[in-house]
Amino acid sequence: MKVYNTLSGKKEEFVPIEEGKVSMYVCGPTVYNLIHIGNARPMIVFDTVRRYMEHKGYEVNYVSNFTDVDDKIIKKANEEGTDPSVISERYIGECKKDMEALHVKPATTHPKATCEIDGMIEMIETLIEKGHAYAAQDGTVYFKTRSFPGYGKLSHKNLDDLRSGGRSLLVSGEEQKQDPLDFVLWKPKKEGEPFWESPWCEGRPGWHIECSVMSRKYLGEEIDIHAGGEDLIFPHHENEIAQSEAANGKPFAKYWLHNGFLNIDNKKMSKSLGNFFTVRDISEKYDLQVLRFFMLSAHYRSPLNFSAELMEAAKNGLERIITCVSNLNFLLEKAGAQDLTDGEEKALVQAKDFVRKFDEAMDDDFNTADAVSAIFELVKFANTSVGEGASAAFIRALKDEIVELMDICGLTAERGQEMLDGEIESLIQERQDARKAKNFARADEIRDQLLEKGIILEDTREGVKWKRA
């Protein structure tokens, strides 16, 4: 399995620190509002990475934090006249609902920054002791960027470029910094802000230290994978590396994975442009599984454009796969013969090629676009090779393959066993009787009646099928 490592700028063979196990940290959202579809991309793609790893037999320890102390949370709390924790708890709850609908598995641990303050203070103390950090007059603690030789290795920047190129870095008004590139580890409280006691002042942690501490606590000093959006490469992840490696004295994460941005009409999503969508917005029109499928249709490192048309296309494509599975289930019930014929055995060997293609695509830096295309090819194969007289074993084998590949992607291809109301069932029967008697007016009337209730009927050679709209 190869993964693209931002650190080296190359695809590398994935070799976990401990055989058979994967430790993975994914930077989570700041919980000040409903998550937007951009937040959903890393959740979906790295959940898919996790699922694939698990499919390969790895035991994955997956940690993703909630940043629950932040200016925006405090601002919102002040606006509502409530405590910041009320805001963060509310949106953690909402975020978890969205994740569930997106089929993002809960992390092994979802740490919250506010519960890890002691660990942060401890790491900051270590950094000061080792000469990598210093406290200013007002109690602000800064990381001394120049003290860490590897600074810039992730984002491939060098300090001198940053100095000469940086715009506001030099005029940030933070003249108490020894160097403009130094960043905050601990900052003093302002009036009305939540705060914690510390050796330097009453205050709260900087953003970057949170992840270094939570990652170490739940996964250890050295981890396999650290992931997040590409915008986090600098400064967030660069700073995490500096903090963790300076404090622990050993390499931090072996592989750094970053997803590309989600754009709207090739523009960055922003509230000011009015092209801002929350996951909840999308859920009003689509099963969120469609959003997941849409995101998996491109490679995770590419920028991905979002639009209503593309969601429609994704919906139709996903529907094709789901329909195939439901057709197979339908045929399964009707299947006469149970055992595979020789021809069917050969066909199943052929079908394995698509499964192999799927695995090869995923092994190549999680190329979900290619993996999904393998599923489509398998669907086509099933559609063309399952005819009348196909054996139950054959149909089931193909169906199981499709369902399993979809499951690795976090997609549910098999509709649950939905029970028909006795009323609906009898209406369908009545319509069948009417059709037999060529009373098509009555038949159409019943069809319309059911349609109003969201039941779509399909008359096929094998009988009447129905589905919910």
Add this chain to the structure above:
RNA sequence: GGCGCAGUAGCCAAGUGGUAAGGCAUGGGUCUGCAACACCCUGAUUCACCGGUUCAAAUCCGGUCUGCGCCUCCA
């Protein structure tokens, strides 16, 4: 200014040296009482442009144009 990414059919999107996957949409067909649904078939002599390397390039090198991101605790 510094660093980086991208430009493949109407749209989306794989492919990174060996002669263009897959999906959506369109068109044709099958099925059907009709319809809807579904299914099958259908598409780039060509990969932004110009040069170069090579037996061979969408893929490598140089240049040009275009779009985008990061350098502001925005995933």
